[in-house]
Amino acid sequence: xxxxxxxxxxxxxxxxxxxxxxxxxxxxxxxxxxxxxxxxxxxxxxxxxxxxxxxxxxxxxxxxxxxxxxxxxxxxxxxxxxxxxxxxxxxxxxxxxxxxxxxxxxxxxxxxxxxxxxxxxxxxxxxxxxxxxxxxxxxxxxxxxxxxxxxxxxxxxxxxxxxxxxxxxxxxxxxxxxxxxxxxxxxxxxxxxxxxxxxxxxxxxxxxxxxxxxxxxxxxxxxxxxxxxxxxxxxxxxxxxxxxxxxxxxxxxxxxxxxxxxxxxxxxxxxxxxxxxxxxxxxxxxxxxxxxxxxxxxxxxxxxxxx
Amino acid sequence: xxxxxxxxxxxxxxxxxxxxxxxxxxxxxxxxxxxxxxxxxxxxxxxxxxxxxxxxxxxxxxxxxxxxxxxxxxxxxxxxxxxxxxxxxxxxxxxxxxxxxxxxxxxxxxxxxxxxxxxxxxxxxxxxxxxxxxxxxxxxxxxxxxxxxxxxxxxxxxxxxxxxxxxxxxxxxxxxxxxxxxxxxxxxxxxxxxxxxxxxxxxxxxxxxxxxxxxxxxxxxxxxxxxxxxxxxxxxxxxxxxxxxxxxxxxxxxxxxxxxxxxxxxxxxxxxxxxxxxxxxxxxxxxxxxxxxxxxxxxxxxxxxxxxxxxxxxxxxxxxxxxxxxxxxxxxxxxxxxxxxxxxxxxxxxxxxxxxxxxxxxxxxxx
Numbered sequence: 001x002x003x004x005x006x007x008x009x010x011x012x013x014x015x016x017x018x019x020x021x022x023x024x025x026x027x028x029x030x031x032x033x034x035x036x037x038x039x040x041x042x043x044x045x046x047x048x049x050x051x052x053x054x055x056x057x058x059x060x061x062x063x064x065x066x067x068x069x070x071x072x073x074x075x076x077x078x079x080x081x082x083x084x085x086x087x088x089x090x091x092x093x094x095x096x097x098x099x100x101x102x103x104x105x106x107x108x109x110x111x112x113x114x115x116x117x118x119x120x121x122x123x124x125x126x127x128x129x130x131x132x133x134x135x136x137x138x139x140x141x142x143x144x145x146x147x148x149x150x151x152x153x154x155x156x157x158x159x160x161x162x163x164x165x166x167x168x169x170x171x172x173x174x175x176x177x178x179x180x181x182x183x184x185x186x187x188x189x190x191x192x193x194x195x196x197x198x199x200x201x202x203x204x205x206x207x208x209x210x211x212x213x214x215x216x217x218x219x220x221x222x223x224x225x226x227x228x229x230x231x232x233x234x235x236x237x238x239x240x241x242x243x244x245x246x247x248x249x250x251x252x253x254x255x256x257x258x259x260x261x262x263x264x265x266x267x268x269x270x271x272x273x274x275x276x277x278x279x280x281x282x283x284x285x286x287x288x289x290x291x292x293x294x295x296x297x298x299x300x301x302x303x304x305x306x307x
Numbered sequence: 308x309x310x311x312x313x314x315x316x317x318x319x320x321x322x323x324x325x326x327x328x329x330x331x332x333x334x335x336x337x338x339x340x341x342x343x344x345x346x347x348x349x350x351x352x353x354x355x356x357x358x359x360x361x362x363x364x365x366x367x368x369x370x371x372x373x374x375x376x377x378x379x380x381x382x383x384x385x386x387x388x389x390x391x392x393x394x395x396x397x398x399x400x401x402x403x404x405x406x407x408x409x410x411x412x413x414x415x416x417x418x419x420x421x422x423x424x425x426x427x428x429x430x431x432x433x434x435x436x437x438x439x440x441x442x443x444x445x446x447x448x449x450x451x452x453x454x455x456x457x458x459x460x461x462x463x464x465x466x467x468x469x470x471x472x473x474x475x476x477x478x479x480x481x482x483x484x485x486x487x488x489x490x491x492x493x494x495x496x497x498x499x500x501x502x503x504x505x506x507x508x509x510x511x512x513x514x515x516x517x518x519x520x521x522x523x524x525x526x527x528x529x530x531x532x533x534x535x536x537x538x539x540x541x542x543x544x545x546x547x548x549x550x551x552x553x554x555x556x557x558x559x560x561x562x563x564x565x566x567x568x569x570x571x572x573x574x575x576x577x578x579x580x581x582x583x584x585x586x587x588x589x590x591x592x593x594x595x596x597x598x599x600x601x602x603x604x605x606x607x608x609x610x611x612x613x614x615x616x617x618x619x620x621x622x623x624x625x626x627x628x629x630x631x632x633x634x635x636x637x638x639x640x641x642x643x644x645x646x647x648x649x650x651x652x653x654x655x656x657x658x659x660x661x662x663x664x665x666x667x668x669x670x671x672x673x674x
Binding site: 083097107111115276279291 | 409411461463464465466467468470471472474475476478479482483485486489604607608611644646647649650652653654656657659660661663664666667
């Protein structure tokens with residue numbers, strides 16, 4: 001390390017890492033939050049994330065505009081979400097199983113179509129420098145924030161508001177809490193869930209674009225290892241509240257940044273174990289928050305994952 | 308809960324009333340063969356369409372898959388070799404499914420089983436070959452079994468969703484595996500590719516006489532037959548299916564639900580752990596990163612196509628093994644990436660799941 005922060009650099013790098021690494025967690029968990037609010041779980045967002053990362057990179061490479069890449073990633077996610085929803089709309093089909101299928105399908109398709117984009121470099125997203133006032137390179141790199149992160153915060157706030165104050169938000173929540181009530185009101189349960197899954201997958205696709213277009217900022221097959229799945233678990237921890245999703249995503253980003261941060265100060269011993277910290281944290285959180293005896297507070301009534 | 312297993316594809320535990328007609332009985336059997344076959348054909352069609360769109364000749368793709376997987380004795384041996392681990396990892400999904408759990412962590416059980424087997428094999432080196440081999444198999448099965456039982460226990464006693472936890476446990480297992488193989492358990496002689504100490508050539512389980520296919524295939528088939536018998540014809544097997552069908556009813560009649568769930572998960576994990584042992588003792592001779600080859604994930608697909616029927620797993624796993632075996636040929640002849648097989652598997656998975664909606668339509672009784 002060039003400046004003399006030494007061990008102090010670890011918490012700083014964790015904070016910086018949390019700001020940087022949390023964005024995909026945030027987008028995927030907000031997307032999953034929306035889908036689960038409508039009473040359906042989409043375990044396939046891991047596949048959507050990878051597909052979004054590949055599409056974002058490819059579109060940015062061809063058009064030269066990373067923001068078009070972000071949009072393209074969202075649409076790729078949207079298509080996969082529609083696929084998930086259409087299959088789940090068939091009677092007697094299990095949404096968890098379809099999610100597993102989508103996970104394998106999305107990653108397989110992304111690896112297949114993404115082969116030509118492993119080598120070339122596409123234009124990446126630029127960050128906003130909130131640390132420009134500082135002389136320390138570590139502080140500057142910690143406070144380098146991507147606009148997508150800010151977009152994620154705004155999305156969390158607006159989802160929080162929309163669930164309470166808009167007709168659309170209410171309909172999604174009603175469908176998620178009681179499909180019968182929604183039917184009695186004349187809403188098509190399947191159509192609402194289709195919309196919620198498609199929008200949720202759009203967000204997850206955008207999260208994937210962050211991976212390939214900002215951090216780590218390249219496309220390869222090892223880009224995502226379970227972030228999509230952890231984000232699904234994170235929604236349970238956040239009790240289906242968008243704002244809580246944001247805090248949870250920061251926590252997970254910090255956990256994911258721990259390994260690289262320790263490595264940067266010379267601790268290389270438990271490299272693999274430190275990199276497994278987010279998985280352990282996810283599992284620990286699920287163990288702490290779930291209970292076999294009661295349904296979780298705030299859980300949508302129609303959700304199969306909590307039954 | 309009662310509909311959960313129906314949608315999981317596990318046949319319900321309740322035996323149909325004795326007065327059922329032939330049409331009802333055979334309708335069920337015909338359905339459970341015709342629908343998956345039809346779904347696979349649709350998947351092949353969609354895959355062909357996909358190939359056509361990206362500018363490849365679908366017929367040539369099909370021909371190469373047949374040629375690479377099933378056309379010659381050599382291809383068949385390759386196919387069987389690749390199918391063997393899938394048989395065992397599919398059981399890791401199918402056995403817990405009998406108790407109503409969707410476990411997808413077979414990959415984790417496989418790598419830990421492989422690691423335990425490799426360590427045991429090295430430690431016992433010098434004992435009688437049979438002792439070493441049995442020791443390795445037991446170590447692999449116990450390690451894999453405990454790992455999946457952990458996911459089952461978390462579900463049973465903490466209410467943690469087992470699908471998510473088992474996949475998280477896989478990532479953790481792979482981290483532990485890498486840490487140990489590159490750290491304390493590393494063979495100093497393995498320079499480029501960190502591996503554990505070799506188990507020794509004498510302790511390898513070798514090939515089936517007359518075939519260039521290792522004994523792992525037989526292990527898998529035996530495990531499947533035993534599992535089928537256990538689930539179909541024994542009281543604990545019946546009890547597990549009751550738990551899977553309706554957990555509340557199982558509690559009411561006083562079944563030990565926790566023990567049954569843990570048992571089903573342990574056996575499933577043991578199968579995947581044995582797959583790890585076979586990969587070490589028949590293929591690699593040591594535990595290294597080559598073991599992390601996605602067998603656990605392909606096993607999920609096999610189990611779903613086989614509708615969690617242990618006997619149906621064998622042909623499905625061999626079919627998928629053949630498709631995987633043809634991947635290299637597609638790469639060489641059509642310049643397709645190695646992920647081509649993954650795309651085909653993904654499409655097949657989606658069509659198989661969509662086909663779940665068709666069951667019960669031709670049986671003459673409404674579900």
